[in-house]
Amino acid sequence: MKHILILLLSAISSISFSQVSASSDSLSANMLPVRGFCIAAPQSKGVDEFVKFINEELAPRSVNTLILRVDYNYQYESHPELRDSSALSKSDVRRLVAACNKNKIRLIPQVNLLGHQSWAGKIGNLLKAYPQFDETPLVKMPEKYVWPNADGLYCKSYCPLHPDVHKVVFEVIDEICDVFETDAFHAGMDEVFYIGEPQCPRCSGRDKAELFAGEVRTLRDHLASKGRELWIWGDRLLDGKTTGMGEWEASYNNTYRAIDMIPRDVIICDWHYERPDQTPVYFAMKGLSVITCPWREPGTAVTQAQDMVRFRKSATPEMKGRYLGMMQTVWSDAGQFLDSFYGRRSERSANNPANCFKALFSEIGKLQASGN
Numbered sequence: 377m378k379h380i381l382i383l384l385l386s387a388i389s390s391i392s393f394s395q396v397s398a399s400s401d402s403l404s405a406n407m408l409p410v411r412g413f414c415i416a417a418p419q420s421k422g423v424d425e426f427v428k429f430i431n432e433e434l435a436p437r438s439v440n441t442l443i444l445r446v447d448y449n450y451q452y453e454s455h456p457e458l459r460d461s462s463a464l465s466k467s468d469v470r471r472l473v474a475a476c477n478k479n480k481i482r483l484i485p486q487v488n489l490l491g492h493q494s495w496a497g498k499i500g501n502l503l504k505a506y507p508q509f510d511e512t513p514l515v516k517m518p519e520k521y522v523w524p525n526a527d528g529l530y531c532k533s534y535c536p537l538h539p540d541v542h543k544v545v546f547e548v549i550d551e552i553c554d555v556f557e558t559d560a561f562h563a564g565m566d567e568v569f570y571i572g573e574p575q576c577p578r579c580s581g582r583d584k585a586e587l588f589a590g591e592v593r594t595l596r597d598h599l600a601s602k603g604r605e606l607w608i609w610g611d612r613l614l615d616g617k618t619t620g621m622g623e624w625e626a627s628y629n630n631t632y633r634a635i636d637m638i639p640r641d642v643i644i645c646d647w648h649y650e651r652p653d654q655t656p657v658y659f660a661m662k663g664l665s666v667i668t669c670p671w672r673e674p675g676t677a678v679t680q681a682q683d684m685v686r687f688r689k690s691a692t693p694e695m696k697g698r699y700l701g702m703m704q705t706v707w708s709d710a711g712q713f714l715d716s717f718y719g720r721r722s723e724r725s726a727n728n729p730a731n732c733f734k735a736l737f738s739e740i741g742k743l744q745a746s747g748n
């Protein structure tokens with residue numbers, strides 16, 4: 377839903393859109409182990425200002441985890457055919473890594489895998505270069521994208537059972553993790569609508585929960601072989617119909633049963649943008665570590681932070697460690713967010729990501745100061 381909201385907005389305006397190695401010994405016992413921020417990686421020309429933002433805004437708020445959605449905004453050497461036309465260089469990334477190291481911020485790159493292989497009417501770089509990986513090759517990209525549409529096209533997916541897809545995906549993961557010097561990778565995997573489709577000769581008729589869980593395990597095992605963690609969004613593991621959360625924020629195509637099939641060391645980023653849903657308890661009771669992620673409603677984010685602290689306080693010792701913390705998510709690009717944050721662009725509503733970020737970290741500061 378985070379994306380569909382933006383899609384709807386786009387239609388009427390031009391808005392585009394460790395295990396914290398909880399070396400928290402030095403932190404108070406109840407301090408949230410993950411205090412995160414997630415945003416699209418800046419463009420090359422925006423790296424300097426973003427480094428300033430890390431130094432002057434993230435670090436003083438004790439943000440300790442930064443997820444940068446890179447996708448193909450990097451000059452991949454293993455796969456130059458996947459690069460965006462303008463993409464970060466190795467030295468750009470090294471400046472981001474250095475800023476995070478200096479401020480003891482864990483830096484995690486994200487590349488959207490499985491779903492989100494197209495956006496609106498535009499095919500993503502992976503399927504553009506490798507159309508054979510498309511789960512729904514018969515669904516053509518429309519001239520003018522509208523939702524809903526007859527194909528049920530939200531975003532394209534790659535076929536998780538294509539025999540050649542993981543060679544490419546693993547090379548992309550390895551290269552981006554190496555250049556980010558990281559021990560974790562975020563694979564996205566949210567809002568997967570096309571999975572186990574009748575038109576796919578490999579997936580047709582298979583259990584969608586098993587297909588989803590199989591892809592999670594494949595990515596997790598590859599990362600684990602190099603000592604790295606897998607992080608994903610949590611929405612495919614929630615039951616949309618029974619909970620009333622709908623088909624973006626949760627699953628309407630039965631992938632939710634995968635919650636009992638994926639490895640327990642996958643980190644769940646549980647996004648809820650309009651209500652402080654109590655789903656972290658569900659994930660933690662399933663043995664999964666979870667981070668609550670707000671977007672643009674300061675009031676919701678403040679309640680979610682209070683909830684997270686309360687969950688940790690009232691939990692059994694077994695459960696407590698799974699309530700990892702909070703992460704602000706931003707779905708515009710980094711440049712637009714900084715324009716808003718620094719007041720160079722006016723917002724139509726006080727419910728915007730810049731205000732949400734400020735309110736969330738102000739609340740986390742208060743909760744920690746009060747000994748929570």
Ligand SMILES: [Zn+2]
Nearest residue numbers: 535576578579
């Ligand atoms: Zn398939």
